Amino acid sequence: MRQDNPSPLEFFSRLRWLDGRDLLDTMEEYRRELHMQALYTFRGDGSPLYNFVLSGRAKKNWKTTDLVLAAFYRNLVWHSAHNNDCYILANDEGQAGDDLTIAKKLVEANPIIKRDVNVLVKGIKRKDGAGAIMILPAGDPTGAHGKTASFIGFDEIHGYKTHDLFEALAPDPTRQDTITWITSYDTIYNSPGVPLYDFKQAGKAGNDPRMLFSWYSGEYCTDPRFAELPSDERANPSMASWPEGPAYLAQQRRRLPSHKFRRLHLNLPGAPDGAFLDNDIVVNSTISGLRHIPYEPGHNYVAFVDMSGGSSDDAVLAIAHKEDRYRRLDLCISQDGKPPFNPRNAVRKFVRALQDYHIDEVTGDNYAGLTFKSDFELAGISYRSSDKNKTEIYEAFEPHLNGGDVELLDLPKLQEQLLTLVVRGAKIDHRPGDHDDWANAAAGAIALANEEKAYHVRKWDEVEKRQHREMADPLADF
Structure with a gap:
């Protein structure tokens, strides 16, 4: 033939x-x-x-x-x-x-x-x-x-x-x-x-x-x-x-409306029915061509991690800070390579990034119990369990996005996941077969950046109270 x-x-x-x-x-x-x-x-x-x-x-x-x-x-x-x-x-x-x-x-x-x-x-x-x-x-x-x-x-x-x-x-x-x-x-x-x-x-x-x-x-x-x-x-x-x-x-x-431009000229999927976030707002909040913002002294950076077992989902770390009225996403990275991967290698990569931004604490959920909490803390990074579930994180993120207070990095996977979040009953989540690990980490970091000042005040109050207790009773912790 x-x-x-x-x-x-x-x-x-x-x-x-x-x-x-x-x-x-x-x-x-x-x-x-x-x-x-x-x-x-x-x-x-x-x-x-x-x-x-x-x-x-x-x-x-x-x-x-x-x-x-x-x-x-x-x-x-x-x-x-x-x-x-x-x-x-x-x-x-x-x-x-x-x-x-x-x-x-x-x-x-x-x-x-x-x-x-x-x-x-x-x-x-x-x-x-x-x-x-x-x-x-x-x-x-x-x-x-x-x-x-x-x-x-x-x-x-x-x-x-x-x-x-x-x-x-x-x-x-x-x-x-x-x-x-x-x-x-x-x-x-x-x-x-x-x-x-x-x-x-x-x-x-x-x-x-x-x-x-x-x-x-x-x-x-x-x-x-x-x-x-x-x-x-x-x-x-x-x-x-x-x-x-x-x-x-x-x-x-x-x-063109941004959702049409994305599909016609970037060959990306359209927004699904029941989409949680407005397509145009997500696109307009994305700084074109900006993949990350290096560390700058004087900012208080916060970090949120969405860990994975390594079989199908990405493990993603996001770092953000608040500057004037803006919540800026500075970094959003995943493990090296595609799933499957060793999640402990991802932890090591994330620890290096956290150190680059002078961050000694990361927030995440309770995925896999205390496994990753222990891994981070062995590397000198304390791990705080988020007090919000996924839906609450997205609900905290949305008003600032809609208000024009959020600046996002130009990362196609992040943008796609944000645009394909849907409302499913009382929950906000990805659709069956999709993923939201990048979206969850970024939204979590932005939400933390909004709380950053109040959180640091609470943390300082706790330290001050402990010092007073120790002065009153030097053996209180023994």
Whole structure:
């Protein structure tokens, strides 16, 4: 099978883009690699290695174009014992029209394609009858059910709530060369059971050898070349191709509600129903580009820790201080590496950070009994059990956030967790399958910063009372 098929890049090298440029001159290296991995990587028997592709990027990063190009490759170039039918299911009529427009313009720009196909109302059909590219809105996959296809593409599935359409258009199990390709920015409904959420979790788990997971977002990136870049660049790997460059994102930030900007241009999930915190307020309280604030003499710093057993949740330390009317988050860090991890190594890392900020006490809950209390205290850091539960911490944090008194660090995981907190009955918590360790630590530190002056007064009173007792009775503690 491999020997009979020219590679995608061989095919693309013969094509032109809509403006007359050589197509490959418009394709960044990461896009070329995606096509080669997805369409031209093989198993030992010559069949394609991947039969499922999940490709996520922010808006204006060529997602739809790559989907259409992949369909053209599978329709016109791929040699198969079966037909070369390809389906692209768009999110709605408008998206289907946009996808179809790109496909038709590619035909017009490339005589080598035009000579072999007829342009239809809803697609492109090979003149030899060997297959067609049909582009339909997701609610109208008429005629696609039960048919065998070489390629099944889904363009923008961020609004899907169920797997029904994927089940209806499941690939023919008798065909080894069928590929399903999904491209989208992140979901509005970021919870278990929602297709894009479930697909992302499978991609992150990495336990499906026939799934290719390509994801670029402000919070998570599968490409090591972009993973350490600022969130704008991480979510927009094609930014260099934009005429306005970064200025376009600055413009969109001014014009769009922050929750829409996050989803469209940072490829981050939308806020869930029942969200506890206001999306715009969280985003506006975040100091763009600021990852931490170093220690400065003269501030009274406080620290809150959300420990973990190391199997699934992060262990997170947050440090904050109050300055004038502001509660500032100075540091928010987790253990080194992803779960699973040794939580005692996290304690050692946190102790070093506490010492850097001249802090000799940390507050946390009673997770794992006195285990972590003992670990901190053996390192010279006293551990105080919080007098508030998680819900009370969030309730203490919210008024200061809404009042514009809180300044947060620009940490995507923290922002995502704050924005996905929900009210569940009388409790404030994360949704099933999500986490709130970063949010809990940060909110806990901010709440402590608000209480910091009063707390230090109480602590001084206790010391003074003890000194008076000792003066009255030197043996009182013996």
